[in-house]
Amino acid sequence: MAEAATHGEVHRHPAPTSFIRKYIFSIDHKIIGIQYILLALTSVIIGMIMSVLMRINLSWPGTHIKILETLFPQGAPGGVMSGEFYLSLVTMHGTMMVFFVLTTAPQGGFGNYFLPIQIGADDMAFPFLNMMSFWVTFVGFIVLVLAIFAEGNATVGGWFTSLGASWAGGSGTVGPIGGWTGYPPLSALGKVAGPGQGAGVNLWIISIAIFCVGSLLGALNFITTLLNMRTRGMSLMRMPLTCWAWFTTAILALLSFPVLLGGGILLLLDRIAGTSFFIPGGLYVSGAPVPLHTGGSPLLWQHLFWFFGHPEVYIAILPGMGATSHILSTFARKPIFGYRAMVFAIFAIGMLGFFVWGHHMFMSGMSPYSAVAFSILTLSIGVPSAIKTFNWLGTLWGARIRFTTPMLFALGFVSLFVAGGITGLVLGQTSLDFFFHDTYFVTAHFHLVMGVASIFGMFAATYFWFPKMFGRMMHEGMGKLHFWVTFLGVYAIFIPFHAMGMLGMPRRYSNFGEYEFLKNAHGLVLFVTIAAIVTVIVQLLFYFNFIWSIFKGKKAPNDNPWEATTLEWTIPSPPPHDNFAGIVPTVYRGPYEFSVPGAPNDYIMQTEPEGAAVQAGLGDTSGNGGNGHKH
Amino acid sequence: MAATATSTNQVVDAVIGAGGSGGRSGNGFRKNGGGHGDGDDFHYSPARYRVGIWVAIASIVMLFTALTSAYIVRMASSNDWTPLEMPKVLWLSTTVILISSVTIEISKRSLKRARDSQYGLWLALTAVLGVVFVGSQYAAWRNLARQGVYVATNPHSSFFYLFTAVHGLHVLGGLLALAYLLLRTRKKRDSVEGELRRIGAAEAAAVYWHFLDGLWICLFLLLFFWK
Numbered sequence: 001m002a003e004a005a006t007h008g009e010v011h012r013h014p015a016p017t018s019f020i021r022k023y024i025f026s027i028d029h030k031i032i033g034i035q036y037i038l039l040a041l042t043s044v045i046i047g048m049i050m051s052v053l054m055r056i057n058l059s060w061p062g063t064h065i066k067i068l069e070t071l072f073p074q075g076a077p078g079g080v081m082s083g084e085f086y087l088s089l090v091t092m093h094g095t096m097m098v099f100f101v102l103t104t105a106p107q108g109g110f111g112n113y114f115l116p117i118q119i120g121a122d123d124m125a126f127p128f129l130n131m132m133s134f135w136v137t138f139v140g141f142i143v144l145v146l147a148i149f150a151e152g153n154a155t156v157g158g159w160f161t162s163l164g165a166s167w168a169g170g171s172g173t174v175g176p177i178g179g180w181t182g183y184p185p186l187s188a189l190g191k192v193a194g195p196g197q198g199a200g201v202n203l204w205i206i207s208i209a210i211f212c213v214g215s216l217l218g219a220l221n222f223i224t225t226l227l228n229m230r231t232r233g234m235s236l237m238r239m240p241l242t243c244w245a246w247f248t249t250a251i252l253a254l255l256s257f258p259v260l261l262g263g264g265i266l267l268l269l270d271r272i273a274g275t276s277f278f279i280p281g282g283l284y285v286s287g288a289p290v291p292l293h294t295g296g297s298p299l300l301w302q303h304l305f306w307f308f309g310h311p312e313v314y315i316a317i318l319p320g321m322g323a324t325s326h327i328l329s330t331f332a333r334k335p336i337f338g339y340r341a342m343v344f345a346i347f348a349i350g351m352l353g354f355f356v357w358g359h360h361m362f363m364s365g366m367s368p369y370s371a372v373a374f375s376i377l378t379l380s381i382g383v384p385s386a387i388k389t390f391n392w393l394g395t396l397w398g399a400r401i402r403f404t405t406p407m408l409f410a411l412g413f414v415s416l417f418v419a420g421g422i423t424g425l426v427l428g429q430t431s432l433d434f435f436f437h438d439t440y441f442v443t444a445h446f447h448l449v450m451g452v453a454s455i456f457g458m459f460a461a462t463y464f465w466f467p468k469m470f471g472r473m474m475h476e477g478m479g480k481l482h483f484w485v486t487f488l489g490v491y492a493i494f495i496p497f498h499a500m501g502m503l504g505m506p507r508r509y510s511n512f513g514e515y516e517f518l519k520n521a522h523g524l525v526l527f528v529t530i531a532a533i534v535t536v537i538v539q540l541l542f543y544f545n546f547i548w549s550i551f552k553g554k555k556a557p558n559d560n561p562w563e564a565t566t567l568e569w570t571i572p573s574p575p576p577h578d579n580f581a582g583i584v585p586t587v588y589r590g591p592y593e594f595s596v597p598g599a600p601n602d603y604i605m606q607t608e609p610e611g612a613a614v615q616a617g618l619g620d621t622s623g624n625g626g627n628g629h630k631h
Numbered sequence: 632m633a634a635t636a637t638s639t640n641q642v643v644d645a646v647i648g649a650g651g652s653g654g655r656s657g658n659g660f661r662k663n664g665g666g667h668g669d670g671d672d673f674h675y676s677p678a679r680y681r682v683g684i685w686v687a688i689a690s691i692v693m694l695f696t697a698l699t700s701a702y703i704v705r706m707a708s709s710n711d712w713t714p715l716e717m718p719k720v721l722w723l724s725t726t727v728i729l730i731s732s733v734t735i736e737i738s739k740r741s742l743k744r745a746r747d748s749q750y751g752l753w754l755a756l757t758a759v760l761g762v763v764f765v766g767s768q769y770a771a772w773r774n775l776a777r778q779g780v781y782v783a784t785n786p787h788s789s790f791f792y793l794f795t796a797v798h799g800l801h802v803l804g805g806l807l808a809l810a811y812l813l814l815r816t817r818k819k820r821d822s823v824e825g826e827l828r829r830i831g832a833a834e835a836a837a838v839y840w841h842f843l844d845g846l847w848i849c850l851f852l853l854l855f856f857w858k
Contacts, residue, residue, distance in 0.1 A: 125679050216690050224683040254690045262697030269793065274783035277705060295709030295786060303704075304697055 015577040025135070027127035028577060032134050033113030034469070037462075039134075039141060040105035041543070043096050046145075048536050050093040050174075057081045057089075059529040061511055072152045074172025075195075084195045086510035088173035091196075092148060094180030095204065098312065099211050100141055102454050106319030107253070108134065108218055110461045111246040113469065115222060117568040118240050120231025120585045122578040125224040129217050137214035140207045147203035148174045151196045160199035166190040166271045169199030176200045179508065181305055184278035184298045185290075188270040192285050205268045212261040215253050222250035231567075233587035237343070238606070240566050240591040241336065244343050245322025248350040249315050255354070256311035263304035270296070299364055306357035313450050314353045317417075318346060320457020321388060324413045326591075327460050328395050330564045331407035333602050335592040337394030338387075345384035345391075352381050362433045371430045378428035385421055389414065404562070405479030409460035412487050413453055419491075420449025423498070438508075441501025444494045452490045459483075462546070467561050471573040472553035478545040482538055489535030496524045565603050566591050680831035684838050691801065695846065698797065699853055702790050713785040716778075717855045718771040724764050725851055731760035732844040739837040742830060750833075751816035757840065758809040765802055768795050787854075794850045798843070805843055808836045 016022045023031060056063055062080055069079035076085055116124055124130045149156040150169040157170020173196035178187045182204065191198035226247045230239075266277040274292060278301045281294035329336040336342060358366060358374030392414050401407065423445040426432050436442060459482075466474045503521055505512065512518045512525070560569040567585055568575070585607050593604040706712055738753030772795070775781075775788065782792045815829055 126683060220683060220686050220690070223686045224679060228679045228682050254686065255693050258690045258694035259697040262694050262701070265793070265797070266698075266701060269782070269789065273789075275789040276711075276783075276786065277701065277789065281711070292783075295705075295711035297704060297708050300701055300704050300708075304701065307697070 025131060027123075027131045029112050029116050029124045029127065029130055030469075030575065030579075032130050033109050033111070035134050036104045036108035036112060036137075037110070039138060040101045040109060040458075041546075043100035043104070043141065047093050047096040047101060048539065050089045050096070052533060052536055053081065054086060054089050054093065055529040055532045057086050057510060058512070059526050061513065072172060072174065074154065074170070075152055075174065076172075081510075082172070083510040084171075084173050084177050087177035087179075087508065088151065088175045088196045088200070090508050091177060091179050091204075092144075092175040095144060095175075095208070097451065098180060098316070099208065100137075100144070102316035102451065103211075103215065103253075103312070104137065105458050106316065106323075106454060106461075107222075107246060107249050108137065108215075110242075110323065110458070110465065111222060111249070111319060112218075114465065114568055115243055115246050116225060116229070117571070117575060117579050118243050118566050119226060119229060119234050120567050120580070120587065121225060121229035122580060124221045125229055126221050130221050133214050133217035133221065135214075136217065137211055140210035140214060143203055143207035143210060144175075147176070147200050147207065150203055151175055151198070151200040157199060160202075163199075164272065167199045167202055171195035171198065171200075173200065176204050181309070182267070182301075183305075184267065184270070184301045185280065185283055185296075186285075188267055188278050188296075189283075189285060189290060190271060192288070192290070202268065202271060205264050205271075209261055209264045209268075212257040212264070215257045216261075219250040219254040219257070222246055223254065226250075231585050231587060237340070238587055238590050240322075241325040241339070241342055241346070242319070242322035244346055245318045245325075248346050249318045252311040252315050252318070252350050252353060256308040256315070259304055260308035263301055263308070266304075267301065299361075302361050302364060303357070306360040307354075309360060310357045311350075311353045313446070314350055316450050316454045317457070318350065320413055320454045320460075321346060321417075323457045323461040323464070324392065324410045325388075325395075326566075327406050327410040327464050328392055328414075329592045329594065330464075330562055331402040331404055331410070332395050332399035333402070333594045334395055334399045335590075335594055337391045337397075339590065339592065341387055342391055345387040348384040349381060349388075352377065352384070356381065359428055359433070362430050363437045368430070375428055375430050379425060382421075382425055385417075389418055404463070405474070405476055405483060406460045406464035406562075408480065408483045408487075409456050409463060412483065413456040413460060415487075416448055416453040416456055416490070420445060420447075420453055420494075424449065436501055438506055439501035440497045440505045440507060443507050444497030444501060447497070448490070448494050452494070456486075459486075459542070464562065465568075466546075466549065466553075467556035468568055468573045468575070470550050470553070471556055472549055473556055473561065474549040474553060475545050478541055482542045482545065485538040486535055489531055489538065492531035493528050493535065496528050500524060563601070563603050565593055565605050567606055570605060570607055678831075680835040681838070684835040688839070688842050691842070691846075694797070695850070698790075698794065699850075702794075702853065705786055705790070709786065711785065712787060715775070715780065715787050715791055715855075718774040720767050720770045720774060721851065721855075724767040724771065725847065727760050727764045727767060728844050728847050731757050731764065732841050734760060735837050735840045739833055742833050747816065751813065754809060754813055754816065754833075758806060758813065761802060761806045761809065761840075765799060765806070768799055771795070791854055794854060798847055798850060801846075802843055805836070805840055808832075808839065812836055 016026065016028075022028075026032060026035075053065075053068075056065070064079040065076065065081075066079055068076035068081065072085070075082055075088070081089075112124070112130065116122070146156075150160050151157060151171050151173045152175075154170040157168075160167045160169040168191040171191065175196055176182065176187065177194055177196040178201070182201070186193040186197065187201055189197065190201075226239075226243060266275075269275045270277050270279055270293075276293040276296040278298050279290065279293040279296040280298065281296075283290040283293065325336055325342055356374055356378045358370055359378045362371050362374075423441070427436055427442060427445055463474050463479055466472070500521055503518060505518055505521060512521070556573050559571065559573055562569070567587070570585065571580060587606045588608060588610050589604065589606055591606055593599075593606075595602045596604055734753050735757040738750050738757060741747075741749035741753060772792070775791070780788045782789055812829075812833055815832075
């Protein structure tokens with residue numbers, strides 16, 4: 001009995017043996033993390049295909065695409081995309097990317113895999129909830145994919161049409177046409193509001209609601225695990241910055257997803273139960289009055305949506321910031337500059353994120369006084385962001401940098417974060433936003449800072465932790481090529497976007513042919529399309545590298561190939577089922593002790609007892625710290 | 632190892648009584664350093680359930696914050712608001728859920744004093760009161776429906792059905808938790824960890840149940856007494 005109790009914690013759940021329990025319905029946080037990463041890798045393919053289709057439509061309107069004709073004979077008759085088809089691509093690209101890529105991989109993927117290991121825990125606090133969180137999210141993904149076919153395919157659409165008036169499907173788009181923000185009243189009215197607004201919107205809302213539940217289960221787990229499962233010696237201020245980032249992200253998810261869930265419930269009720277939460281009275285759509293609805297407020301949805309939507313931006317990027325801080329310090333071989341300031345900055349960014357949602361609504365007719373308040377709060381996020389940026393630069397200052405692939409992507413993250421963030425200062429001012437609102441300038445801003453920067457953080461994380469996850473290194477040559485083409489590619493795509501925005505080119509339009517003032521922009525549009533296609537193609541190289549390296553990559557030379565300091569590098573690659581093989585680690589020092597004077601190596605593991613390293617250094621003349629005697 | 636001979640009582644003392652040697656000593660919360668601890672023969676900390684349930688409550692609070700602020704905005708910004716006549720049966724619901732909060736508290740305290748049979752009894756009573764609450768809420772729905780008041784009749788009725796339904800779903804979740812605990816009252820845990828897990832779960836369920844009670848009071852006041 002005593003033995004059972006002793007092992008109760010260390011092997012809280014025994015290693016599963018069957019394939020299904022081990023790889024499908026697994027409660028091991030490492031498997032769940034990989035499942036999340038695979039889900040993101042799948043979703044991102046769908047999202048990228050959609051962006052390429054959009055670019056093709058913008059640059060070469062009227063192109064015949066055989067496969068579209070086969071898949072969506074109504075939406076793309078003869079393989080030519082219709083305007084509505086394009087709009088539904090916009091919606092589904094945004095939804096896929098924001099929810100199933102930018103929210104899953106950084107937090108659910110890498111967070112799940114590495115947070116428990118980095119704090120010295122054998123698993124998450126609630127392994128079963130963790131499994132549920134992934135599978136609920138997966139169901140959300142399936143429902144979203146279903147939305148594509150419920151609208152795009154007449155047969156599938158027919159199944160839904162029989163469910164009721166608001167479920168009419170098969171309109172030939174690939175989902176709703178109202179954008180990922182789903183603004184009412186058009187999103188609340190059903191098919192009368194346009195093709196794709198029937199079953200497509202219902203399934204879209206249900207998918208997002210399911211996603212919210214999955215994210216909440218995950219956030220609950222992250223917070224409890226971090227507060228309750230840190231190993232001996234792992235004080236809050238000894239945690240790697242990655243853990244701080246995941247923790248802050250979990251708090252944001254915990255407090256913001258319920259608000260979106262609430263909004264989604266109200267919107268769905270407006271559609272299927274005849275309520276009027278968001279639908280005002282006296283509404284005319286396409287010349288016909290909308291009966292039976294009175295008094296609702298479309299602005300209410302905007303408030304609920306953006307109260308979630310702005311923290312969501314940080315949910316996407318904070319884990320990237322954490323990974324970047326971690327990786328910069330490791331390859332600069334220097335302690336992170338201003339650890340405490342980094343912690344406070346990451347927390348400040350997260351908390352301020354709850355008070356700035358109004359800057360998405362400057363054009364909604366809000367009181368100028370509230371607009372000014374939102375504007376000031378928005379611009380104040382620049383302060384912690386600048387603290388982070390300067391601390392990253394301070395970390396790099398005077399360092400002998402090891403330019404590995406993960407380091408290149410981390411540096412790319414810093415570059416993109418600055419380039420995308422700086423336009424936030426432009427858009428955060430009401431007077432300038434009046435001009436830039438709903439132009440490509442906005443698209444450029446959020447793609448750089450929220451989309452591409454976050455993805456660079458995740459590329460860095462992938463190349464960095466790959467040897468830990470699979471015991472093999474990813475190919476450096478392919479990695480570097482991937483980095484340079486992607487890095488130049490995304491700038492080639494999004495810098496012209498700023499110019500288009502300044503020309504006044506509106507977002508979401510499927511065709512600019514009729515606008516005289518945009519005639520000169522056609523060259524830019526074409527250039528962006530080519531850059532986008534090249535950038536997308538080079539991602540295939542990443543996929544190849546990823547899969548090839550799992551099986552054929554160079555074996556990692558040891559358990560700590562990057563000579564890093566944190567707990568995950570003290571254990572075998574890949575880690576055993578319970579991470580630390582029954583030996584609970586004790587932590588004696590902070591996470592970034594690089595190039596400590598007097599130490600034998602230029603890095604000291606967190607598990608190295610106090611004083612031991614210096615002692616060893618004095619005894620070991622071959623150490624590069626040589627004759628140091630002060631700690 | 633102490634684990635073999637530990638009675639529930641000792642376990643309870645070890646976990647709830649002794650703060651210093653509890654789960655939260657040291658820099659991190661886990662006290663089993665290096666795997667060679669003395670007194671480290673069990674590592675399960677009930678703090679895990681306690682933290683977990685408070686975190687979950689925070690997110691449920693945010694859900695209802697969203698819904699109730701929608702209520703307030705919708706009420707203030709329109710001229711189609713027709714207040715409902717309150718179904719009298721809601722007084723029954725309110726009384727029942729208030730009493731159930733008392734019974735679950737008694738049940739939890741009985742468990743802490745290792746009075747297992749009392750614990751089970753009060754827990755069962757709480758579950759019964761929970762079922763009565765859900766039934767009473769359903770009666771309120773039937774009452775309104777008989778008057779011809781449905782979800783889409785007017786904004787106040789929409790919110791009434793919505794609040795009671797979402798709250799009711801959370802109560803059903805609570806009832807599932809109570810059912811789980813009831814199934815476990817009979818089966819004596821033979822390991823210290825199992826016993827601790829049971830106590831942690833019971834405490835978390837009690838916290839959650841009090842929360843549901845408080846939440847209903849807030850919704851009740853907002854729906855019918857807030858002008």
